[in-house]
Amino acid sequence: MIAHTATRDEDLVLSRRARPSGSLTERLAEDLDGAFEDVVVEHQHALFAFVAGLGGDAGLAEEAVQDAFVRAHRALAGYPPERVRELHLRPWLFRIALNALRNRLRGRRVQLVLVDRPPEGADPAAGPEAEAMRQADRARLGEALACLPQEQRAAVLLRHAHDLGYARIAEVLDRPVGTVKSDVHRGLTALRRRMGVEVEA
Amino acid sequence: MVETGLREMGRVHAPETLLPAVLRELGLGLWYAAVESPLGPVFVAHGPAGVVAVHRGEDAAGFEALVRRRFGRDVHRAERLPDRLAAAVDAGLSGDGRRVRVDLGGLTGFQRDVLEATRTIPRGEVRTYGWVAREIGRPGAVRAVGTALGHNPIPLVIPCHRVVQGDWRLGQYSGGGPDAKRRVLAAEGVDSDELEGLARAGVRFWGSDTTRVFCVPFCRHARRSTAAHRVTFGSEGQARAAGYRPCKVCRPAAAA
Numbered sequence: 226m227i228a229h230t231a232t233r234d235e236d237l238v239l240s241r242r243a244r245p246s247g248s249l250t251e252r253l254a255e256d257l258d259g260a261f262e263d264v265v266v267e268h269q270h271a272l273f274a275f276v277a278g279l280g281g282d283a284g285l286a287e288e289a290v291q292d293a294f295v296r297a298h299r300a301l302a303g304y305p306p307e308r309v310r311e312l313h314l315r316p317w318l319f320r321i322a323l324n325a326l327r328n329r330l331r332g333r334r335v336q337l338v339l340v341d342r343p344p345e346g347a348d349p350a351a352g353p354e355a356e357a358m359r360q361a362d363r364a365r366l367g368e369a370l371a372c373l374p375q376e377q378r379a380a381v382l383l384r385h386a387h388d389l390g391y392a393r394i395a396e397v398l399d400r401p402v403g404t405v406k407s408d409v410h411r412g413l414t415a416l417r418r419r420m421g422v423e424v425e426a
Numbered sequence: 427m428v429e430t431g432l433r434e435m436g437r438v439h440a441p442e443t444l445l446p447a448v449l450r451e452l453g454l455g456l457w458y459a460a461v462e463s464p465l466g467p468v469f470v471a472h473g474p475a476g477v478v479a480v481h482r483g484e485d486a487a488g489f490e491a492l493v494r495r496r497f498g499r500d501v502h503r504a505e506r507l508p509d510r511l512a513a514a515v516d517a518g519l520s521g522d523g524r525r526v527r528v529d530l531g532g533l534t535g536f537q538r539d540v541l542e543a544t545r546t547i548p549r550g551e552v553r554t555y556g557w558v559a560r561e562i563g564r565p566g567a568v569r570a571v572g573t574a575l576g577h578n579p580i581p582l583v584i585p586c587h588r589v590v591q592g593d594w595r596l597g598q599y600s601g602g603g604p605d606a607k608r609r610v611l612a613a614e615g616v617d618s619d620e621l622e623g624l625a626r627a628g629v630r631f632w633g634s635d636t637t638r639v640f641c642v643p644f645c646r647h648a649r650r651s652t653a654a655h656r657v658t659f660g661s662e663g664q665a666r667a668a669g670y671r672p673c674k675v676c677r678p679a680a681a682a
Binding site for chain 2: 258261262263265266269270271272273274275277278283287290291294295298359362363366367370381382385386387388413416417420422
């Protein structure tokens, strides 16, 4: 296939393995090693954003997420296929990432620094001034978040940064749904207060 | 404003180093490195199950795009191949691909059979498309064998250059045309001019009048007999009629 022409490449595509269809968990149950890269591709950003939002520097967040994927792979390898098929992958991975971060933090005095990384989709057309504003706001929000108790911080992020439902958040944090709801509410209220937003009594 | 800020925090992207680091740690994913070969620089891509592609050239972006189209996933660049694989690939690129683990997943059974049969042709020897077809039990599929070899994803390591036309003319080579085929064969000690001389003279087999065995030209057994004892045949029937039996090593009767 050295230096063949474009048409022959196309022929080849048809004859070669295409990415198999079916849900990601379905494919994981059938071929863990073949499908796992797609798990990383699909969930790496959310896990990183979550862990970075919880605190710690970018390096720590990257290490923790890396640990999380390695653990997830090991866990999946030991699960029976039925269990893999029924997994709610995203909350399951969030939970592993949370534990991985806690392990990394154990015995370490952590400074909570917001990861200074513009989110994807930041609008460069908005101009440098608007961008600087946003950056300052992000930093303030990060500081405010860092002042919340850890459980509240995680709950708020899962609800408002990652759009998880309360039942799923309860799975991730292994706490009752009612507790999670009140954590999100209290956390959000505290954030608004710190950010100087009017809070209704 | 708080909710908007939080939503933005959820959109932060992981660094690009994360994915390759995870894959490397788990021994997963597709990787590639640039390696020297008799045809100049080539890219060699491999996955957990072995080498998946060898491709000539220096256009890394083009190679990455090619692999992405074929496998539906990204291939990650490495500085070099893993040590054990590198040694086997080096040997493979210079003619001895037996120790290279290859991953032919995703190919049809027929394509695999063709490539596996081609892997058995020793360095410095040649066979015909018809020979491969007969070896895999599909004697009528000569043209399909040619097509399968034309799409050989792992040239050099799987020596499709050692498969030539039924009359010993070189035939096509997807690795850069007849000139490239000539060069690769020359590097292995096969003289293409001599091969094509046989084609012009209508010689299909070599025999030895001492052993009364007939072989494909360049079979290491045929080469052992001295020129004085070499006889030539234009067909299998002619050799058999003269009382010669086919060599058990190169199985020339499949070379029709």
